[in-house]
Every structure is written in C-alpha cells, then in structure tokens.
Amino acid sequence: MIDIQHIFKSFDGRLILDDISLVFEEGKTNLVIGSSGSGKTVLMKCLVSLYQVDQGKILYDGRDFTESSEEEKREIRKDFGMVFQGGALFDSQTVAENVAFPLEMFSVMQHSEIRDRVDFCLNRVNLSAAHDLYPSQISGGMKKRVAIARAIALNPKYLFCDEPNSGLDPKTSIVIDNLIQEITEEFNITTVINTHDMNSVLEIGQKIIYLNKGKKWWEGDKNSILETDNAEVNDFVYASELFKRIRRASHS
C-alpha cells in the first residue's frame, strides 16, 4: 500500500501538485487519470523520488520515503518496478539482458537461476521468441512488454506504469492492460498507472483518481466513473466522439 499525505510540489513558483492525499491499494490496479498538464507525471516522479516533494509524506507500507536518506531510498526502490512511456530499455543490451539486469545487480542468484527467471518473465509477457533481439529490432508494443518483464523480474511490491498504452494500437493496448492487471493480481502488487486512455480506465480501473489542475478532483472505480455527475470528470470521460456517441446511444 502507498499512502500519500498532503503532498505539494511546485516548479519555479508554479504549483503543480496541490495538497494531494490518497491511498494506492495493494493487489489493485490504481489508475491516475487527467488531461495533459494535470500533474500525473509529476506525481509519479515524486512517488519514485525522481522529484522531491516540497511538503507532505509518501509512505510505502508504513516506511516514510520522503524522510529517508539516499541510501535508504535506494533500498526501498529495490521493491519498485517501473514501466516508462517509451520502455526505457537499455539499447546496448538484448531483451534477455535487459530483463536479467536487475537480477544481476541485486539478487544473489546463480547464472542458471537468472536464466530461468528471465525465461519465466519473458514467457509471462509472451515474448520468449524475442530473447536475443535488441530493443531496436522489436516493435513498440513488444518494448512495453519487455519493460513489464524487466519490472517484475525482482518480484516488486510496487509497480509504476507511465502511460503504458501511449503510441500503441487499441488491440495491443488491451493486451498490455490485461497483462498489467493479471500480474498485479497474481503477485499482489500495488500498481499505479498513469493514463489518459479511456479504454484502459474501463478495462482495468479498479481504483481511479482523477487529477485536475494539480488537485485530486475525484476518486472512484471503472463503474462509478461513467455515472458520476462531476462535470470535469464527465468532460474528460466523454471528450472523444466515440464515447459521446455511446452516451447518446445509451440515453436514447
């Protein structure tokens, strides 16, 4: 569980996160949604300490991350897995070497055990055939799946996904969404996903936080988001022509 208590973050006097308090629950896919510039990415970067919060606390299962020293943060981060928007795979390493990287760095596994674990993770994301390929030789969707495999290699307690569907076609997006949800439930991970893809929201939104102008504007799940009377959330949800038509069809 990740407990965020009254965090503030500003850049050059401009307030980006304004008194955000929320809880991301264990074993659930927690989605943070909001339009561009709403503060989603800054919130995620604060969660993983790529940015320092100005005020407030972030607790990982009771461990205060904001007050920790760099060394303690590094220890807590070993429980993190992160899937970046572009995958952030290491270009000079093959798919298998990318997945093996955290294991070689932080586990006491033998070579054969690492190989088995890499095989397991790549099988889990249906990419056993890409073992020896380099990131430049695989598609965007495959890169995301390799990034997921790398993120789960060390059995993380917390998984962060920054716009995992950006740049993917709808079918591949659903594959990625389902994969993240399955992994979250299978390994009882606290998963936080930044997205503005409404398909993801309706597919895997077990808990949804809507951010607007740096504030927590609304909280609910994939069922309640379609019925809320919050005007801003409705504007966001029904922004696309497809969703507008669905709404019109359901009302008629």
Add this chain to the structure above:
Amino acid sequence: MAVFQSLGHYFLFVWTVFSKPQQWRRFWKQWLYEVNSLGINSLPIIAIISMFIGAALTIQTAYNIDSPFIPLYAVGLATRDSIILEFSPTIISLILAGKVGSSIASELGTMRVTEQIDALEIMGVNSSSFLVLPKIIAALFINPFLVIISMFIGITGGWIFGVLAGVVSTTEFVYGIQSFFQPFYITYALVKTVVFAFLITSISSYFGYYAQGGALEVGSSSTKAVVYSSIFVLILNYLLTQILLS
C-alpha cells in the same frame, strides 16, 4: 555567479561518481568495454595523426635550421622533445576530447532523454557511478598507453618521412633522438595525460548526464562537452607545465 554554480554542480557530480560500485563483477565488465570503446577504438586515428604530425615536425624543423652551426641531429632532438612534451600528451588529448568526449556526452545524453538513467535510478542503481566511473577509470588506465604509442609512432613517422624527404639521414636522426634525453619528460607527459583523461571523461559525462530535452539538446550537450573539455585541457596544460617544468 552561474559559473560557480556550474562548477559546484560539477564537483558534486564527481563526488557521487566516486562511490563504491554496487556490483564489482558488473563494474569490471563495463570497464573492459570502455577500455576497448574509449581507448583501443581510438588507436587508428591516433596512429594516423601521430605519424603525419611527426613527419611534418621533422621536415619543418629541418627547413628552419639554416645555420651551419646547428648540427642536423638537432632535427631528431627537436622532433622528439616536441612530440614527448607537447604533441602526444596535449594534442592527442585534445583530439580525444573531440572523439571520446562527444561520444560519452551523446551516449549519456541519449540515455537521459530516453529515461534509461531514470530507469536505473528507480531500480536502486547509483546511475552516475554505474555509468561514469568505469569510463573515468578506463580512460585513466588506457590513455597513458595511447600517448606512449603516439610518441613512438610520431617519432618513427618523423624519421621515415624525414629520410624520404631527404632532409635528414637515419644516422643523424637516431643520434638526435638519443641526445640529451631527460627521462623526467616522460613522467611530465604521463602526468599531464592522466589529468587530461580525467578532465575529458568527467566533463563530458557531466554534460551528457544532465542533458535535458530531446535530440537537439543532446547535440548541444555534446558540443559543450567538447568545448569545455578542450578549454580545461588547455588551461591545465599551462598550469601543469608551470608547476612541473619551472
């Protein structure tokens, strides 16, 4: 004020780089890779430049000696001292600042803008130490060898082309390079080389590591890396010469 801020930021960066590697096996693997990438791969360009600069130095020296009181073996002596004292340690370092410096800055800059460095940090890796320390240690190790090879090729080039051009004979040239030799010159050259190796790798890594934005900014950080490395190599060249030779 901004200059002092940048200097402070650079020293803090160097401080974080020099921390104990989290995984020694991985460090030595990366170090070996960097020795090859930064050092061995630079050998062809160093060999070509050293050969022809040695040749030009010999011929220029010979043509500038028009007094009958200066013996011709002075051509070998002047070529040797110019190469050992200045050309090999300083000019080769400037060339490496261009070749290696831009490569380091663009590699790290690309890693930064594609979030690969963030990925390392989030995994719990001390990214600056993991990525930069092997480069610095590799350059400190391999650059002295490169400079010694450059000295050898430069002097050989001077001899071969000097003889081919007919400006000096083998006997005079070989006598010249053996005359009035001061072993301290080699120490001086190697001290300079080690200092320059540190400057080139750390300054270039600094600009690459803190690149922000996209392809344009990576290119700009690469340019800054080469410019600042070269400037600091020249400043330190003057200071070390003043300290070690005066």
